[in-house]
Amino acid sequence: MTVQFPFVTSAPGKVIIFGEHSAVYNRPAIAAALSLRTYLLVSKDETESDYICLEFPDIDFHCHWKKSDLPFHMAPKSDTPHVLPPKNLDPELISDLGPLLSAIDSPLHYGAAYAFLYLFVSLCPRSTPGGLTFTMRSTLPIGAGLGSSASMSVCLASAFGYIGGHIKEATFYRDSKITNDSDECNFIDKWSFMGEKCIHGNPSGIDNAVASHGGAVMFQRRGNSLPSVRTAMRNLPPMNLLLTNTKTPRRTATLVANVSKLVADYPKSTAHILDAMEDIAREAYNLMLRPFLNANGKDELLKLIRINHGLLVSLGVSHPNLERIKLNCDELHVGETKLTGAGGGGCAITLLRDGIKPEVLTELENRLEKLGFESFKATLGGKGVGLLTTNDSALLKNMTVKNFINFKSRDNIEESIGCTYVGDWRYW
Ligand SMILES: Nc1ncnc2c1ncn2[C@@H]1O[C@H](COP(=O)(O)OP(=O)(O)O)[C@@H](O)[C@H]1O
Numbered sequence: 117m118t119v120q121f122p123f124v125t126s127a128p129g130k131v132i133i134f135g136e137h138s139a140v141y142n143r144p145a146i147a148a149a150l151s152l153r154t155y156l157l158v159s160k161d162e163t164e165s166d167y168i169c170l171e172f173p174d175i176d177f178h179c180h181w182k183k184s185d186l187p188f189h190m191a192p193k194s195d196t197p198h199v200l201p202p203k204n205l206d207p208e209l210i211s212d213l214g215p216l217l218s219a220i221d222s223p224l225h226y227g228a229a230y231a232f233l234y235l236f237v238s239l240c241p242r243s244t245p246g247g248l249t250f251t252m253r254s255t256l257p258i259g260a261g262l263g264s265s266a267s268m269s270v271c272l273a274s275a276f277g278y279i280g281g282h283i284k285e286a287t288f289y290r291d292s293k294i295t296n297d298s299d300e301c302n303f304i305d306k307w308s309f310m311g312e313k314c315i316h317g318n319p320s321g322i323d324n325a326v327a328s329h330g331g332a333v334m335f336q337r338r339g340n341s342l343p344s345v346r347t348a349m350r351n352l353p354p355m356n357l358l359l360t361n362t363k364t365p366r367r368t369a370t371l372v373a374n375v376s377k378l379v380a381d382y383p384k385s386t387a388h389i390l391d392a393m394e395d396i397a398r399e400a401y402n403l404m405l406r407p408f409l410n411a412n413g414k415d416e417l418l419k420l421i422r423i424n425h426g427l428l429v430s431l432g433v434s435h436p437n438l439e440r441i442k443l444n445c446d447e448l449h450v451g452e453t454k455l456t457g458a459g460g461g462g463c464a465i466t467l468l469r470d471g472i473k474p475e476v477l478t479e480l481e482n483r484l485e486k487l488g489f490e491s492f493k494a495t496l497g498g499k500g501v502g503l504l505t506t507n508d509s510a511l512l513k514n515m516t517v518k519n520f521i522n523f524k525s526r527d528n529i530e531e532s533i534g535c536t537y538v539g540d541w542r543y544w
């Protein structure tokens with residue numbers, strides 16, 4: 117199979133409804149794909165360039181390496197077409213990548229470049245053409261708890277798996293099914309987990325699972341020796357979720373490390389907290405399996421959201437701005453609020469009660485806007501990792517790095533190239 121340039125890969129962000137942080141400690145968690153996504157344009161210039169270039173304007177990061185300086189590390193192709201990664205990051209490869217990353221000071225840039233290089237040299241062969249530029253654009257807020265790191269890792273793993281000939285072209289179209297469980301999709305899930313490890317340190321794997329497969333899942337990591345369990349939740353009941361971004365920056369890696377210290381310092385008390393989070397996720401799962409939530413079911417779910425947030429507060433991962441969202445939602449009695457993702461800033465979700473008066477919602481929106489926050493209604497359960505090629509779409513013929521960088525807004529990206537509007541996408 118010859119890869120034609122340019123092509124674009126895309127993967128969704130996610131909302132964790134129950135079980136962030138406890139997911140890292142092998143407890144079950146529930147998450148759903150979000151309609152906001154990341155897009156990676158892979159293009160080739162016509163010169164005989166020996167450079168591999170990154171254009172990551174969302175984090176203001178632009179960088180290049182000489183291809184001949186890269187420590188290609190792709191495992192020799194065996195009879196198995198989908199070579200899966202080892203459980204842990206390879207120490208030899210980490211050390212080989214050190215000199216290529218040493219000039220990068222910002223942790224945001226470092227994480228992105230590290231995940232890029234680790235996956236590139238693991239999946240692409242030395243014969244990969246030079247002159248490739250990788251341009252990443254996301255309609256997700258970055259570092260806000262909506263899984264931008266995982267959607268980025270999935271875009272990278274799928275693009276490199278495709279270039280390296282590990283996975284075939286994506287095969288099915290938009291409306292055929294929501295979640296996919298193909299070998300290709302599992303390959304992308306496993307490798308993007310390595311990208312998450314480069315960015316987070318100790319991810320549970322729930323974010324990359326949702327970004328790869330799409331839909332909604334109950335997910336449970338089971339340690340290093342057993343595979344994680346991923347149960348697709350096909351009929352998520354309609355839930356009126358309000359997402360609010362505090363715009364307070366934070367890094368998942370820091371929050372996960374802080375919780376790890378707390379768990380090490382207070383093993384007994386934190387075990388109770390994590391156990392309670394497990395029970396909440398299981399109870400919520402049973403409620404959410406019902407096709408419709410009646411008033412009682414909804415009321416139970418609201419309480420579970422409240423308890424889950426309280427437990428996250430006790431792990432030290434809330435933030436005054438997240439509490440401000442909760443305070444305003446509580447004062448106006450619109451529903452229950454919890455942080456989502458790693459917390460420490462970023463986003464909160466509010467499960468809205470039924471029958472809220474429009475003027476109350478408007479009052480809430482005004483209050484949140486005054487605080488400098490951004491609220492939007494979330495559409496949950498969308499498609500997983502996708503591919504757009506020149507064979508399938510005329511849109512790509514004139515797509516340049518400049519065009520891609522110059523998209524002005526989320527809507528502009530979606531309307532021009534996105535999975536929401538463009539029917540030419542295939543999904544793995
Ligand atoms: N569009 C993007 N372009 C470049 N890097 C990105 C992009 N999206 C995510 N990243 C990387 O992921 C990091 C954010 O990940 P993280 O702290 O886990 O927050 P979250 O996953 O909740 O958005 C960024 O600092 C950056 O390294």
Ligand SMILES: C[C@@](O)(CCOP(=O)(O)O)CC(=O)O
Pocket residue numbers: 132135136137138139140260261262263264265316318319320321322323368372456457458459
């Ligand atoms: C805190 C955690 O549960 C979710 C992190 O999500 P995010 O990077 O904040 O979007 C960590 C994980 O599960 O890997």
Ligand SMILES: [Mg+2]
Pocket residue numbers: 263264265266316323368
């Ligand atoms: Mg993340």
